[in-house]
Amino acid sequence: MEENNISYTQKVQNAISKFQSISSELKSIFVERDEVIDNSIKALITGQSVLLIGPPGTAKSALTDELCKRIVNGRYFSWLLNRTSDPSEILGPFSIREMEQDKFVRVTKNKLPEAEIVFLDEIFKCNEPTLNILLPLINEKLFYNDGKPVDVPLISLFAASNEFPEEDSLLALYDRMIFRMYVDYVGDVQNKMIMLKNFLSKGSKNDSPTTVTIDDINVLREAMDNIEIDDSILKEYIALMNALLREGIVVSDRRQNECLKVLRVSALLDNRESVNSSDFKCLRDVLWNEPSEIEKIEEVLKESSVSAYEKEYNTIKKRYVEIVDASETITDVRMIVEIKSSVEYLYEKLKRIMKEKELMEDGVLKKFESLKKEVEDYLEYISKQVDEDDLMM
Structure with a gap:
């Protein structure tokens, strides 16, 4: 039993090492694409989808192709969609023989339903029939053939587009694209030099790129499911x-x-x-x-959840102090009313944030409670001032 555990652990470590090597190799080829590469690898392991948005000629398809080449014996399907794309282009044609029996069964050989990795270019140009097919494929990994749900071996779908979706009907598809990255042209001069030299030397390269297998991906997926989130x-x-x-x-x-x-x-x-x-x-x-x-x-991500609340506290406290300090020299009743309104806004904000008090550490919560009491007392004080001024008028 112990030997099997060691063997499994080693498999996990080997697979991680392979993906780390693939990441380094791809980053040496595709400059200014580090996040795209790292996220694409994460998508392969998690079984999620990737959307690359950007102008033509930014290596969106080239990078995906290069990554997919590193998957040994992985079944790969790639297609360019357009407004008139017929579902048969990606799903396969209906079987004539089955149609004679009043069945609408598609011949899916070498098409998307049999692929493990898929790349769809110009995905937001897909029409409604194609869209209705893609949604369950991406989310549930299901393909309906003759009305019957069929599990597909799809691991990850990579998609590219030159533009963001403009039609509401495409928003469900957009939401299913878990990793979204905007890919622009290479900007840094040194990186441009690397890109151009890579292009010039491409024909003479004879490297042995690192590869992974579907089993490697499955091992990491199983290991991922065992990662704890307390x-x-x-x-x-x-x-x-x-x-x-x-x-x-x-x-x-x-x-x-x-x-x-x-x-x-x-x-x-x-x-x-x-x-x-x-x-x-x-x-x-x-x-x-x-x-x-x-x-x-x-x-937001720069801060932990605790420091995020701390930051909210500091922002409100700073603004509150500024208002109070400014109000000390003000006697005009209209200005006092405006100050009261500003403090009331801060008070409402405090109350909204404190609805999340169970998420705060004790020290931060005490700060919020103290500030809330201070603001309440000040509101009571300034309200009396407004009332007195009204009486005098």
Whole structure:
């Protein structure tokens, strides 16, 4: 039994080592694509989907092709979608013989339903019939053939687009793209030199690239499921989601669940048995809906859940002190009313945040409780001032 455990542990370590080598090799070929490469590897292990958005000619398909070549005997399907794409292009044609028996059975050989890795270019140009097929394929790994659900061996779907989805009907598909990355042209001069030299020397290269097998991926997937996420981390995670919501960034329930897989694979690839708050940073390209949200997400992720509440406290406290200091020299009743309104806004914000008090550490909670009492007392004081001024008028 012990020998089997050692053997399994070694398999896990070997698979991790292989993916680390693949990551290094791809990063030497595709400059300024580190996050795309790391996230694509995480997607393979977690069985999640990847969306690469950016202008043409940014190596979106080339990078995916190169990664998929490293999977020994992996069944790979690639297709360019357009508005008139027929579902048979990706699913296979209907069998004439079966149609004679009034059955609509597709011949799926060498098509998407038999592939383990899929790349779909211009995914948001897919039409409604194709969309209805892709949704259960991506999420439930199911394909309906003659109305009967069939499990597909799909591990990960990689998709590319030059543009964001414009139609509401595509939002469900967009939400199923767990990793989202914007890929731009190479900008740094030194990186451009590396890119150009790589292109010039491509024909003369004779390297033996590192490869993995489907078994390696399955071993890591099993190991990932054993990575622990304790209640304290879940509380921090909930606090993170709440902090994002306060910034106006909405993360769907489905995506919040899928994020847990990303946290687990992050810990696994770091050779840890459990998730810690340092893994939260790997969610950067999982949480945004619009590129404009990325900067806000980065700011939130820089802080742990506890320090995030600390930051909220400091922000409110600073603003409160500024208002109180400014009010000391003000006698105009209209200005006092405006000050009262500003303090009431801060008070309501305090109350909203303190609804999450079970997520706070005791020290932070005490700070919030003390500040809330201080603001309440000040509101009572300034309300009396307003009332007295009204009487005098």
